Amino acid sequence: RLLLPDAARAGLPLARPATAHKYSVGTLLAVAGSRQYGGAATLVALGARSGGPGMLYLALPESLADRVAARLPEAIVHPCPQAENGALADLPGVDLEKFDAVVCGPGLGKAEQALVLRLAREAAGALVLDADGLNLIAGQLEVLAQRAAPTVLTPHPGEFKRLFPDIALADRQGAARTAALRSHAWIVLKGARTVVASPSGQVWVNPGGSPALARGGSGDVLAGLLGALLAQCENPEPAVLGAVWWHAAAGEWLAARHTVLGVDAETLALGLLPFLAADGP
Amino acid sequence: RLLLPDAARAGLPLARPATAHKYSVGTLLAVAGSRQYGGAATLVALGARSGGPGMLYLALPESLADRVAARLPEAIVHPCPQAENGALADLPGVDLEKFDAVVCGPGLGKAEQALVLRLAREAAGALVLDADGLNLIAGQLEVLAQRAAPTVLTPHPGEFKRLFPDIALADRQGAARTAALRSHAWIVLKGARTVVASPSGQVWVNPGGSPALARGGSGDVLAGLLGALLAQCENPEPAVLGAVWWHAAAGEWLAARHTVLGVDAETLALGLLPFLAADGP
């Protein structure tokens, strides 16, 4: 059981060769939002942008496309068909082979399970499932074992119980490890001391964080950030540990500057880079 | 008769345990806006966000939903039916049991009285009535006596006269106290020296504030802030006194930085947290 911060921090900001071009430093797709939960799409995109991917694509229900595109002009937005219930219905014209990472889940609402299963099966790059993306994969975790690229699941305790109803949460580290081994996925078990477990059974605990992050949308920002770092890293370990540390440490830093009441999710997303730059080196 | 600042300031920022999660630190609903007065919905939401609730919900006439959602991605927006006259007509699918506090009124325009009466009867948590919400409850104040949770009314002198036409305003402190005792509600009587009276008859005066706050929309920001603090506090006293002090003191602080002409309501809402952080722990 390892404490997370030092190693995680050491890898950030990700190094980038002088000859980098936009297609060589991470192509990321975020699949998020629904008519009911539109803000989640903006937050995951802002979190993703902060992680510095070369190219950022967003697949959104058509009713959200203009709003999010107005906010993030550097993103390429795919407006997608929207079901009667306001959820994303399909991803026509989205080539899942081309992305170094895909993030799916924030604000998806009552989307069909088939959407998430297709991503799990066809996304050639790393896959982050969060929020409703976790609820939709529940009961179908065996599909993850087939994936060649890394998968990351980011449950809070309630979502963890829906995913792994038979794993007791009394021992959070043990629970995360068991879940990771069983699902062949990285587990980011969120909470006051976030636990990370790798598919090979390593476990880390992040001692940092702040109750200022107890706000709707904080997790959406983390999901986007995870995707951005995974899209740029061959090895998932520094990406997962780096994103978890960065998000929590930025929350602490922002709480010290804006008070514990002042770290809404948008402030958090916009504060990730100022924190990292201020934190050196 | 007590001066308000020291005790009010002492409670801010609200303390938050390390184990807080987003559902444990205040779930707030704001009901605001109309086609004619759309900006009020944004302002009450910005004021609410600054108060740090774990979850922020907004029930808005459908014509406003996209605009406000674009501005506050961390909020969950319920687009609601809109009457011919542009007012919010109903709150379908909104479960009034689940909110720790509800704010109702800014920009509502010519909504039906039934809307406000339903909130007064069914909202399980604290209720803040402001602006048109006050006009709509006028003549029906007896419904407030049935409420188990606290009610806060925030009239300026004109609204006070419509609510309590027989209570003379020459003695502002006495008037607020009489109104509070009669209505079983907290009264925040706004003006150059805002008076707060509790339902049990205690009275406070806030000596601070600034004429820079004499701008349309200042009150909308206060209503949102009141709701946010009430949603997080068991006891309404620190929430009401804290919000009144914070709003006025931020106005003074901002006027010193932006001149007396420079504290429009949006600047005020966005300045609440920088003020509190600068004002020390």
Add this chain to the structure above:
Amino acid sequence: RLLLPDAARAGLPLARPATAHKYSVGTLLAVAGSRQYGGAATLVALGARSGGPGMLYLALPESLADRVAARLPEAIVHPCPQAENGALADLPGVDLEKFDAVVCGPGLGKAEQALVLRLAREAAGALVLDADGLNLIAGQLEVLAQRAAPTVLTPHPGEFKRLFPDIALADRQGAARTAALRSHAWIVLKGARTVVASPSGQVWVNPGGSPALARGGSGDVLAGLLGALLAQCENPEPAVLGAVWWHAAAGEWLAARHTVLGVDAETLALGLLPFLAADGP
């Protein structure tokens, strides 16, 4: 012939009594914009907001209403009928008696002359005509002689020639004075050294300003600012001189901070208050 800065600066920021309320410190209406020239409506509104009016109303062609309302939540927006050609067609439901000042013109495009004539006849408070508002009043200046409240015309040289084709501009001060005496209006003749002339024949020259203000939209910001100060002042002289000085001096100050290329109209509007605050007291 007087140099403008010292006296103009002395009146700013406008003093405001501690007992001010939002209806006692200026109610302003801006009438601006068309489908073709929508940004002008935003710029006049931002300029107006910076001047600190208690209440800000905007009458806009309906296609602009949502966009501008999203940008200025503290404004009350009247969406108005729009003609085939994209211009504002009428002002239904707008009570021209209640405004302390009205600004009309930026971006109006090919509106009907009747619109401007109605404002000149019915607006009970001060009236600022700018841009297309000037073009529409050309040939009908005699209507201004009937007005009880002050009128301000803000032509650049091209607009001046359309308004006063027989007044030579070689002597800018003399031209402005002749125009002011004839039209019974304040004349703000814009250019590198803006000239102000009062209806009683006084003339001022503003030696300040910056070529950084040679940008589309600079004048829209000035029109809004003029309206905001006129709405708050009994006497038009400090309002007109104050706005002209403030706008130009802010342009100089911003050019020193953002370079001569960096003072687009939005940056100018948002820099008015930081300049005034920095210029102290």
Add this chain to the structure above:
Amino acid sequence: RLLLPDAARAGLPLARPATAHKYSVGTLLAVAGSRQYGGAATLVALGARSGGPGMLYLALPESLADRVAARLPEAIVHPCPQAENGALADLPGVDLEKFDAVVCGPGLGKAEQALVLRLAREAAGALVLDADGLNLIAGQLEVLAQRAAPTVLTPHPGEFKRLFPDIALADRQGAARTAALRSHAWIVLKGARTVVASPSGQVWVNPGGSPALARGGSGDVLAGLLGALLAQCENPEPAVLGAVWWHAAAGEWLAARHTVLGVDAETLALGLLPFLAADGP
């Protein structure tokens, strides 16, 4: 072969006479965007604004017009017909004689080649072709030889190969020079060390820049900035060299402040002027 920075930097910010007015310091048109690639229109416009043109016009597919107009109120937006495929179909009512410079290309998508050919033939001022604008002119470069005003082509290596399939890129400087001589255009060959070649065969290399600029949209910002400087300069040399240096040097400066992950295209566009101002004199 010349190193670019010193001379390029010396010309910035462009000098502007005290008597400048908005029509004397550059009238620029940007033609950009499609339903699929809407953000590119915003980014080219933000880049253009930062260059300080007196007047900024934008010709956009109608579905983008409101969004971009909301973001840049100082721009005059022409909503243009949009083809079935979401591309800009035509430029009705746009007088190509009046612009000192035209930028065409970012985000155009699958527009018709006729659009770009018309611009090449009819634009009286300087013409910048970028991104899809380059793809559309491929195979028709002979039209550029007829132009009286300067043309600037801004390919990255992939676009260069489509434009000049027979010119080997192993020697970047030689390739740019050959392409410039053949096409009678300025060539800005982008990459880690951007190469500029003039139609008369001079070649410059920019040793600066940062891998932080390896982000989607960086090039759109450069295209807008190029157009803005060309619109203000009689001589294209300082405009082209100035824009290339400014964009790259701002990227380095921003990477030092926001980390190598923190220079998304919007941050870049908004950082151009703060960089230039900080860099003195």
